[in-house]
Amino acid sequence: MADLEQNYTKEHFLYKFLNPSSICVFGANNEFLSTMGAMQLRNIIFGGFPRDKIYPIHPRLDEIQGLKAYKEVRDVPEIPDLAFIILPPHIVPKVMEECGEKGIKRLIITSGGFKEIGEDGISLSNQIDAIATKYNMRFIGPNCLGVYNGWFEGIMDNSKFNTMWIYETPERGNISIIAQSGTVASHLFWYCNKIGVKISKSFSIGNENNIDTVECLEFLANDPETDVIGIYIEEVKRGQKFINLAKIISRTKPIVAIYAGGSQAAFRSIKGHTGSIAGDDKIYKTVFKETGIISTSSIKEFLYYLRAFSYGIIPKGKRLAIITDSGGCGAMMAKVAEQLNLEVPEFSEELKAKLLPYLPSVANIDNPLDLTFQFNQYNLYIKIPKTLINSGEVDGIIIYAVFGFEEVLDVVKKSGGKSYDEFDISNDVMKNVYLKPIQKLVHKKAIPVFYIGPQGYDNPWIREFINDNIPIFDLWDFPVKCFSILADYALYRQKVNNQVKNEDILDA
């Protein structure tokens, strides 16, 4: 912990990688479709980086993407905080030397063609390591996409610092990602935006020659803009450091991990990818369990789990109430819940009596609770969850039957139905009437309420949930899994905190 406490975020050396004041870019030009670097420069510019602080370096061009280009880095009128290099690998050492002479201390080396390609690349890899040591430089990569910082303070209100190739940028949030894969660090951004995975930082760290997962974790541990951490791992280079750090972090910031190694074909893929030698799956499983890391081999689970934690509501136990307007999905969720060792407890007679006024006559009062078609919206959104939350009988609630009323009304109007002026309220008003009041209680009591709406994430009513960080799902697979992950984490944290307390007592 001592190490961590000294590294307040802004003093951590990685802070300037994410928040450089000036940047020089090697390997960008105006050929967007054939040069990766062109798109990467584009993303830096369009993310809101001050234009006069971006210095493209190019041997022939005088202007790149509207910016003055410099023949050599020595011509740049200041010492840039960061050098971004996307050049053929054999040129990289020369350029690194030039950066070193200029006095640049931080580099992102996107170029591939180092140890991941085998023997030919290894000497080149050693060479760049030596140059970094010589000039006391730190670098991310090689063979990476660099960094994404959703909280970058640039020239726009909503600036972002994005050195990746992918132009899509996610909403700002409290989830940060460290990935030995550029795809996991950036290609996911479209999906993130769809389901509401809101990103703080993302590191594509590539071969980790110089800066590794452990250092990124160290940074995120103290980053006030990060509450949840996702890691994609092909190999952990400093195992014990990683374990110690992850243990400390996961007490307060949940960590979700994908370990991609452990199989023969994955081994081949990884060797050619980052040059790492992946280890046995079982070892990693043990490490994850010991450190409280939630692991999965599914990319969608990875994102849904990160999202589940990002809402900041950790339940106190594993008792789940399921409310639907249809017995079918209730039965399916109940079954999966039991497979995941959750409880779907029968409601007490007292609770049933309290629920009775809010139910249509045909509903069976039981858990799962099937409201049938005849449910009342206000009861669905307010009365029933409130009664359940206050009952003390459940630790989490899943509500199916979230329908976008605007769409339904639109269909009715177009069908020649009578006027429904009284229902003609905006989603915004709906949100204030139906959703927000219950959210205060949800947070106060730490009882997560997950909603499911089958119209899907594009529906405007569903978007309101996503905009307001209220857990919403399109179908009913993930809500049960997510609640189970939250409940498991809650148990882990309780256990660990008790241990810590006991150790404190023994120490005293």
Next chain:
Amino acid sequence: MADLEQNYTKEHFLYKFLNPSSICVFGANNEFLSTMGAMQLRNIIFGGFPRDKIYPIHPRLDEIQGLKAYKEVRDVPEIPDLAFIILPPHIVPKVMEECGEKGIKRLIITSGGFKEIGEDGISLSNQIDAIATKYNMRFIGPNCLGVYNGWFEGIMDNSKFNTMWIYETPERGNISIIAQSGTVASHLFWYCNKIGVKISKSFSIGNENNIDTVECLEFLANDPETDVIGIYIEEVKRGQKFINLAKIISRTKPIVAIYAGGSQAAFRSIKGHTGSIAGDDKIYKTVFKETGIISTSSIKEFLYYLRAFSYGIIPKGKRLAIITDSGGCGAMMAKVAEQLNLEVPEFSEELKAKLLPYLPSVANIDNPLDLTFQFNQYNLYIKIPKTLINSGEVDGIIIYAVFGFEEVLDVVKKSGGKSYDEFDISNDVMKNVYLKPIQKLVHKKAIPVFYIGPQGYDNPWIREFINDNIPIFDLWDFPVKCFSILADYALYRQKVNNQVKNEDILDA
């Protein structure tokens, strides 16, 4: 088999449930938002049913949704092929009697409040059974949503017969669903449209008092518009019949099933849902294995598996080639593939030599194949898959790195990049150049090619795949699972067909 052969589709009694020439509707009115039946009538009308053949029955209203209403069914000028009833349960027997007297032979009883509500409902349930017997009527339900027929021949080119409450209708296709849950039979339609699950028929069969899963299966077995069948099961009432039939069907038409019973909370939910008593999970697992039914407890897997079969390409083995522009997702897919007992074989030296001309210099030639950023589109879509298909070394191919070029070009243009007129081709042209040529080979050789595009299902380029029934995925979880399901099914079918052949030899 004898039973089946006699029941050619049009002669099967269920045919007229899906294709009635005339229909009377009890319980519809103009109150779209408070009466389920109003919306159901709306869906029948807007699906393209001949308006003069819809007969709403209502004791007070003269006109419903622009249609002439009749006080009693005896006033209707013909004997309707089908009666649709959505009335309070205690009125249902009286209305059934009137239908019987009128000579109506087919009913859909949507009303709930029968045996699923316990003792009070049981006598009512027995009563409607008796009335049906008395008049020799068949009925679907009670406690259901009825039917959906995507191939209905109505007054529009793209008519549909939809008695469900959900107004969203899926694209026409070759997948049919039988569900003891209205949600599974209809709420999924939005998701179906998103990912391209194209529906032929859907049955919401409710309590199965009179018509059951087995009879629907019997119909679908011989339905030329159905190639794949999905079933949602809470309880199979005629077990042996079901097993015998499923065995025969699954030889030619794959069946994917969700069994929702088998847990305590699911049991409570199901009892209140369709009034069934669900059995042990293990029994069902054995039945599914014996009959070649693919089962899952995930609703998204259910839909993705149905979609995978709907393309009609069953691989010959379980060797998978994985092509990506990123090592990360390649490693993840390889790992999941091995967990699912698939093979991700190393390519032979000969094959590697053949692939070499189509790869950028930095790519490692191995399986998974990481093309890195510098791939050529034509090689990605045509040359590489063609070489792999013709190699005889793999049974299926997954291709990551499908990007919608229109969107990318748009970003480039807006970024002030130079003109890329040569790339400015429509998705339609792209489809004809990149996708269609390879599809012929895919079908001929029965080697499925699955594509993955991270921009998601809304992207216009991705929609081209969906419109053309080319397997496309938004992320890389489901493609490996789907290939594994296809490969397992292929093995099952080989085994069964060999058995059948051996029996033929013994018989001869």
